[in-house]
Amino acid sequence: MGSDSQYQIPTIEFTMNSLVVDRGTAEWYHLCKKVREACENYGCFEIVYDKIPPQTKAETLSASRKLYSLPLETKKNNLTPNRYQGYVGPGVTAPLYEGFGFQEASNYESLRSFTEEIWSHDQFCTVLSMMKQLDELKDMIHLMILDSYGLEKSSNLIMVSKTVLRLHKYTTRPSGEYAMAASAHTDKTFSTILFDDQVSGLEVQTKDEQWVKLPISPCSFIFVVGDFLMAWSSGRMHSVKHRVMMCGEKERHSLISSALPIEGSIIKAQKELVDEDYPQILKDFDYTEFFNFICSSEGRAIDSQMQVYAFAGIGT
Ligand SMILES: O=C(O)CCC(=O)C(=O)O
Numbered sequence: 001m002g003s004d005s006q007y008q009i010p011t012i013e014f015t016m017n018s019l020v021v022d023r024g025t026a027e028w029y030h031l032c033k034k035v036r037e038a039c040e041n042y043g044c045f046e047i048v049y050d051k052i053p054p055q056t057k058a059e060t061l062s063a064s065r066k067l068y069s070l071p072l073e074t075k076k077n078n079l080t081p082n083r084y085q086g087y088v089g090p091g092v093t094a095p096l097y098e099g100f101g102f103q104e105a106s107n108y109e110s111l112r113s114f115t116e117e118i119w120s121h122d123q124f125c126t127v128l129s130m131m132k133q134l135d136e137l138k139d140m141i142h143l144m145i146l147d148s149y150g151l152e153k154s155s156n157l158i159m160v161s162k163t164v165l166r167l168h169k170y171t172t173r174p175s176g177e178y179a180m181a182a183s184a185h186t187d188k189t190f191s192t193i194l195f196d197d198q199v200s201g202l203e204v205q206t207k208d209e210q211w212v213k214l215p216i217s218p219c220s221f222i223f224v225v226g227d228f229l230m231a232w233s234s235g236r237m238h239s240v241k242h243r244v245m246m247c248g249e250k251e252r253h254s255l256i257s258s259a260l261p262i263e264g265s266i267i268k269a270q271k272e273l274v275d276e277d278y279p280q281i282l283k284d285f286d287y288t289e290f291f292n293f294i295c296s297s298e299g300r301a302i303d304s305q306m307q308v309y310a311f312a313g314i315g316t
């Protein structure tokens with residue numbers, strides 16, 4: 001359990017006012033370096049970002065609570081076979097978890113039609129504004145990653161992503177005991193930005209395999225490196241394993257904004273990032289085929305962090 005209270009992931013403050021003005025300045029490159037080091041050494045970092053006030057986060061999660069307060073039958077009307085779309089109810093493997101997903105969240109129309117009858121106009125606008133701002137933040141961090149490797153001109157692969165928004169709710173066991181609510185995994189994304197309602201639950205695994213709690217302050221967001229950024233960077237960036245553990249009485253709400261490859265994308269290491277220290281560890285692979293693999297019974301039997309190596313590892 002989260003035992004190492006000394007462990008701290010890096011905290012990075014984004015104070016610049018405008019990306020257009022600031023890109024290329026000394027301050028920009030200083031931040032790029034911090035972002036790169038955090039992604040390589042920890043696989044995640046805390047973002048302090050004053051453009052999105054705590055109040056907007058609280059209002060977004062309040063809209064989320066409204067979705068969950070609907071009767072189960074109504075929520076179930078939004079069940080879809082698609083992993084990232086619609087409602088996911090508590091199941092045998094994850095009894096404490098419920099989720100709502102909005103595919104192609106960057107195509108805001110899908111969100112509107114989905115929530116039209118549930119949210120007021122103001123609530124819809126709050127969530128929409130949150131999504132847009134998190135998209136901007138993600139674009140900025142992805143640019144920083146490119147710039148940190150000196151790839152400003154040569155590569156824009158990680159820009160080609162779609163955003164999936166998920167609203168999560170975790171309950172606790174009636175006994176209040178410490179229990180798994182989301183099993184340990186690495187994200188099948190380029191990257192993820194998330195925040196919660198300050199009910200703790202998120203834990204990350206350190207490189208020496210200790211689980212540590214990751215409290216998220218009202219002013220912060222967490223950036224998490226996914227498997228595809230790890231593959232893109234030829235293993236330089238660390239796709240960190242994480243999980244959600246609940247205890248006590250309070251339920252927890254979180255918002256997850258994930259940058260996923262578009263259908264048919266080929267995930268490959270940038271040739272500029274492959275060298276003696278970071279030789280090619282994965283074959284180029286088709287995102288959709290990988291996705292099908294992790295959903296298959298063969299793929300599901302493999303530890304989440306190892307799935308990408310089992311599918312595309314060189315020499316496996
Ligand atoms: O809800 C959270 O805090 C984390 C969820 C998560 O890791 C995920 O959806 O990939």
Ligand SMILES: [Fe+2]
Nearest residue numbers: 185186187242
């Ligand atoms: Fe995750």
